[in-house]
Amino acid sequence: MSRVINFSPGPSTLPLPVLERAQRELLDFDGSGISMLEHSHRGAKYSAVHEEAKSLLKELVPVPDTHEILFMQGGATGQFALVPMNFLPAGKSADYINTGSWSKKAFAEAEIVGEPRWAGTGQVDGKFIRVPKQSDLELDSGAAYVHLTSNNTIAGTQFHTFPDTGSVPIVADMSSDFLWRPIDVSRFGLIYAGAQKNLGPAGITVVIARKDLLEAASTKVPKIFRYSFIAENNSLQNTAPTFTIYMVRNVLQWVKENGGASAMETRNQKKANMLYGCIDEHEGFYRCPVERESRSVMNVVFTLPSEELEKKFMADAAAEGMVNTKGHRSVGGIRISMYNAMGPQEIEKLTGFMKSFAQKNG
Amino acid sequence: MSRVINFSPGPSTLPLPVLERAQRELLDFDGSGISMLEHSHRGAKYSAVHEEAKSLLKELVPVPDTHEILFMQGGATGQFALVPMNFLPAGKSADYINTGSWSKKAFAEAEIVGEPRWAGTGQVDGKFIRVPKQSDLELDSGAAYVHLTSNNTIAGTQFHTFPDTGSVPIVADMSSDFLWRPIDVSRFGLIYAGAQKNLGPAGITVVIARKDLLEAASTKVPKIFRYSFIAENNSLQNTAPTFTIYMVRNVLQWVKENGGASAMETRNQKKANMLYGCIDEHEGFYRCPVERESRSVMNVVFTLPSEELEKKFMADAAAEGMVNTKGHRSVGGIRISMYNAMGPQEIEKLTGFMKSFAQKNG
Numbered sequence: 001m002s003r004v005i006n007f008s009p010g011p012s013t014l015p016l017p018v019l020e021r022a023q024r025e026l027l028d029f030d031g032s033g034i035s036m037l038e039h040s041h042r043g044a045k046y047s048a049v050h051e052e053a054k055s056l057l058k059e060l061v062p063v064p065d066t067h068e069i070l071f072m073q074g075g076a077t078g079q080f081a082l083v084p085m086n087f088l089p090a091g092k093s094a095d096y097i098n099t100g101s102w103s104k105k106a107f108a109e110a111e112i113v114g115e116p117r118w119a120g121t122g123q124v125d126g127k128f129i130r131v132p133k134q135s136d137l138e139l140d141s142g143a144a145y146v147h148l149t150s151n152n153t154i155a156g157t158q159f160h161t162f163p164d165t166g167s168v169p170i171v172a173d174m175s176s177d178f179l180w181r182p183i184d185v186s187r188f189g190l191i192y193a194g195a196q197k198n199l200g201p202a203g204i205t206v207v208i209a210r211k212d213l214l215e216a217a218s219t220k221v222p223k224i225f226r227y228s229f230i231a232e233n234n235s236l237q238n239t240a241p242t243f244t245i246y247m248v249r250n251v252l253q254w255v256k257e258n259g260g261a262s263a264m265e266t267r268n269q270k271k272a273n274m275l276y277g278c279i280d281e282h283e284g285f286y287r288c289p290v291e292r293e294s295r296s297v298m299n300v301v302f303t304l305p306s307e308e309l310e311k312k313f314m315a316d317a318a319a320e321g322m323v324n325t326k327g328h329r330s331v332g333g334i335r336i337s338m339y340n341a342m343g344p345q346e347i348e349k350l351t352g353f354m355k356s357f358a359q360k361n362g
Numbered sequence: 363m364s365r366v367i368n369f370s371p372g373p374s375t376l377p378l379p380v381l382e383r384a385q386r387e388l389l390d391f392d393g394s395g396i397s398m399l400e401h402s403h404r405g406a407k408y409s410a411v412h413e414e415a416k417s418l419l420k421e422l423v424p425v426p427d428t429h430e431i432l433f434m435q436g437g438a439t440g441q442f443a444l445v446p447m448n449f450l451p452a453g454k455s456a457d458y459i460n461t462g463s464w465s466k467k468a469f470a471e472a473e474i475v476g477e478p479r480w481a482g483t484g485q486v487d488g489k490f491i492r493v494p495k496q497s498d499l500e501l502d503s504g505a506a507y508v509h510l511t512s513n514n515t516i517a518g519t520q521f522h523t524f525p526d527t528g529s530v531p532i533v534a535d536m537s538s539d540f541l542w543r544p545i546d547v548s549r550f551g552l553i554y555a556g557a558q559k560n561l562g563p564a565g566i567t568v569v570i571a572r573k574d575l576l577e578a579a580s581t582k583v584p585k586i587f588r589y590s591f592i593a594e595n596n597s598l599q600n601t602a603p604t605f606t607i608y609m610v611r612n613v614l615q616w617v618k619e620n621g622g623a624s625a626m627e628t629r630n631q632k633k634a635n636m637l638y639g640c641i642d643e644h645e646g647f648y649r650c651p652v653e654r655e656s657r658s659v660m661n662v663v664f665t666l667p668s669e670e671l672e673k674k675f676m677a678d679a680a681a682e683g684m685v686n687t688k689g690h691r692s693v694g695g696i697r698i699s700m701y702n703a704m705g706p707q708e709i710e711k712l713t714g715f716m717k718s719f720a721q722k723n724g
């Protein structure tokens with residue numbers, strides 16, 4: 001079969017040139033006679049890849065000298081536990097902002113470790129149709145940190161501006177919108193992002209952490225679960241998932257070659273304008289439940305007049321080579337995930353299909 | 363460059379047919395139009411791979427119904443912390459057997475969590491030249507578990523029989539010799555193994571755990587760090603490192619096609635006999651510091667009469683396409699790692715080189 005257009009929420013589509021390069025280099029990386037799947041994490045060939053991945057992140061995100069870049073395993077779900085283990089001491093509480101499933105999972109892990117509290121919610125009549133505004137939040141100035149999920153893949157909501165938390169550091173799960181545009185890292189105590197949306201295949205988590213926070217973190221947790229230990233060892237305290245980091249390096253090179261984070265923002269806004277534009281133009285047929293200001297640029301959710309029509313939509317789209325358009329089982333409807341690697345031409349094809357589908361079935 | 367013979371201790375060489383298959387399938391897995399680097403961990407294509415990897419492990423290791431098979435992230439080093447977090451309650455101690463660097467790291471993490479104690483050592487005059495015998499051990503019948511490292515990659519030692527620990531479960535780090543032959547899993551409470559030696563690329567850890575132990579484990583640790591939670595969710599509680607598990611599946615298929623674990627044992631013993639035989643035949647020139655009964659079948663360490671000759675050995679071997687023969691910096695000398703994927707014909711080439719090197723330089 002030829003390649004399809006894959007709207008999966010993650011793991012998700014990767015840039016074709018990145019896949020082609022991995023394929024070309026698979027048996028012999030850089031003239032070494034050894035595959036990147038086999039190279040030692042202590043060898044010169046991998047070290048160069050590791051350092052380049054870090055320096056590309058530093059340049060593209062961009063990451064200031066106040067912050068460390070770490071590569072960790074275990075996904076965002078691992079971070080749900082590691083953040084309170086490192087930064088939530090006994091006698092302190094931490095503020096969590098509720099934008100749905102991922103925030104709740106992060107909260108539940110923090111409850112096992114210490115005392116988190118909800119500081120605001122995007123839930124309206126039982127549904128997560130927006131992210132909370134500053135005025136919706138009740139922040140505790142004595143909190144250890146404020147935790148938020150910058151983009152909610154299930155509800156299709158996204159923070160476009162971040163709350164003012166005073167001197168309390170923001171910890172952000174950016175798994176699903178990391179590097180969709182340049183980030184002002186100085187506003188965050190810690191950012192974490194599973195790679196499998198904007199950065200590469202599953203199996204690696206990028207963490208960007210303020211150095212002074214790492215120094216003040218708990219030393220009562222096992223070393224392998226301390227951010228400070230990972231930082232001291234340049235993320236090489238034990239065997240790194242070398243091939244996965246190589247893929248991240250290649251995706252970052254692709255981002256750079258395509259104009260960097262600002263160009264990604266233009267590209268992503270263009271796709272979002274096309275798709276939300278198409279939904280809004282067919283208001284009676286397609287309907288996005290998310291409040292306009294909170295609409296996600298990464299995951300667009302919408303419904304059709306009936307479940308039957310939604311099923312037909314998915315089947316007809318698949319017949320035209322556009323797959324994984326089904327919404328999350330907890331909310332139903334359609335979901336289109338379009339991370340950095342998804343091109344505007346694919347969204348143009350999709351909206352063309354949507355127009356014609358609405359005409360035929362509306 | 364053409365492929366070289368790579369004696370790296372890990373990440374290490376993979377079977378060439380496994381790499382060639384990954385290369386062939388890289389842009390389009392199984393006619394889906396989607397790469398395995400992009401497939402969702404919740405989709406049918408990946409699910410089939412996940413289940414096949416598990417059922418191949420069950421068949422090949424083999425794993426009885428009393429035990430669960432888990433896929434986890436974080437490497438053996440993560441397990442150093444997770445084992446005591448799950449199984450070392452306050453008021454109990456755990457016995458650790460010291461066979462060198464890896465045992466000591468496991469012990470150090472356990473010390474942060476609870477009360478481990480040393481129950482025996484393979485150290486003689488400061489050097490790890492053997493694994494302890496039953497008579498060398500002072501086991502505590504009230505211990506929560508007995509921890510051992512089945513093979514020591516640095517010292518080149520290996521347990522060929524496992525101690526009798528009575529009713530105390532054995533927890534074994536088998537990262538560097540998992541599946542080198544069939545394992546009697548019923549003798550173990552928990553086995554863990556980073557994939558990057560015998561199983562696939564770095565980034566996944568296989569865990570085999572006795573079900574009744576999981577049920578009795580601590581519920582005070584975050585869910586993502588509980589073996590029971592991973593087991594309940596079939597290792598899919600969050601995004602699995604899909605491509606890495608796909609590679610493990612392919613390596614396991616290769617093991618099966620090549621006769622299974624018993625055939626691996628024959629193959630590995632043949633390689634070990636050839637290499638140790640060559641060392642022993644040139645006793646004054648090559649010298650293996652490890653006691654005969656504790657010699658590792660996976661990692662063979664030896665010295666030459668001088669450091670200068672060792673350097674020349676490495677350089678001359680590299681010139682003949684045999685790389686990564688350098689011993690670990692903590693012990694020096696030469697180290698040849700020859701996991702399942704390394705063929706007898708490569709060891710034949712090596713011993714041919716060794717004979718001629720000894721003649722020229724002895």
